[in-house]
Amino acid sequence: MGRTKGSAGGGSKSMPPEGQSPASSEVSTSSSVASAEIRIKDNLKELFSLIHQVQEERTRGENNLTNISKTHERMQQEQKITPYYKNKLRGLYNNAMQDAEGEAELLRKALDKITEIKAIRENRRFDSDRPKPIMRRGVLMSMLQQNAVTLPLWVSKPGEKPPPLCGAMSADNNYVAKPGDKVAARVKSSDGEENWILAEVSTYSTSTNKYEVDDIDAEEGKERHTLSKRKIVPLPIWKASPETDPEALFPKHTLVLALYPQTTCFYRALIHEPPKKPQDDYSVLFEDTSYPNGYSPPLMVAQRYVIMCKEDKKK
Structure with missing residues (x-):
């Protein structure tokens, strides 16, 4: 399953907005980058604190579990269950x-903080005036794999339903992907055939309900497509x-679109086996x-x- 691609058109160097000098544009960009760095540092400090709190909560929970185990051992030695042991075990359990719920809540906050840091870094890269670098094939494939591995894991609370864009959950009808978001885009190639490719959102127009997206695998600069919402499918933002x-x-046996390994094209496939553990991948045909x-x-x-x-x- 190869991918035939035409050459992308070259673009001229972008100019600063009217009335804004190159120098002021550089100052604005520099200020934006500095602000992003400060926010990342602040979030990293909060993440560090949360990780320490998780460890403290886990230590407290382990001590409590040890007390439960010792209480059960004493009950077995005495071979009787007294009201004292019942009340003690009820309190320990x-x-x-409470310890487990507290640790889970802290872990959720830490995961949210990691997601926030990743979003700031992505926005910082996207807001930069520097042209998008052209990656070697191996570097691009490694980046896509890393993005998949580091996708945040959603863990619902008891009774809570997974949100849109968690795993197989579809986006809401009024959902609009943000600049920098990765999507599957149905584009027409030079031979007139339509294919689903991995792309990055550049802009969205509310007046036309159309996206401008960049081919993630453009060989020469940017390869931009203007597409309606029905030709865009947002990728999951959480693993389930x-x-x-x-x-x-x-x-x-569900029919899906899946990214063929070592390519940037989506093809029809059947689910052979869904993931069994949080870090597992799908097995597809x-x-x-x-x-x-x-x-x-x-x-x-x-x-x-x-x-x-x-x-x-296909029939």
Whole structure:
């Protein structure tokens, strides 16, 4: 499953807005970068504090679990369950539950802080006036893999439902992807064929309801496409945990669009096996007529790059 690409048109050097000198533009950019650095440092300090609090909460919880274990040992030695032991265990178990809930809440705050830091770094890169660097193929593939691995994990609280864009959960109808967000975009190639590619949002126009997106794999500068909302599918912004939110994962035999390994194109595929653990990938079968049954052998694709199929299956 290769990807044929035409050369992207070269662009002239961007000029500062009317009435703004190059020097003032550089000062504005420098100020924005400095502000972002300060926010990142502040968030890192808060993250450091949260991690210490998690460790303290975990130590307290381990001590409580040790007391529970010792109480059970004494009950077994005495071979009787007295009201004293019942009340003591009830209190210890209540404390253990509170400790676990407290640790889980701190971990959620830490994950939110990491997500915030990543967003600031992404916005800082996107707001820069410097041209987008052209990456070597291997560097790009490594970056995409890293983005998938570091995608935040959503863990619902008891009774809570996973939010939109968590795993297989679709975006709300009025959702608009932000500049810098990665999406699947259906674009027309030079031969007139339409393909789903990995792209990055540049702008969105509320008057036309259209996106401008850049091909993530442009070989010469930017390859920009103007597309309607129906030709854009936002990628998940959280991984779903099979242990707490199995409903946010595509079940076996579901038809999806998945990023073919070592490419930046999405193709139709069937879910062979959904993830079993939070860090697991999907096992998928890509549609491929070169195989007798019409599907490739199972291939692993990260949650980040498996999305709802907006096309009908070929007859």
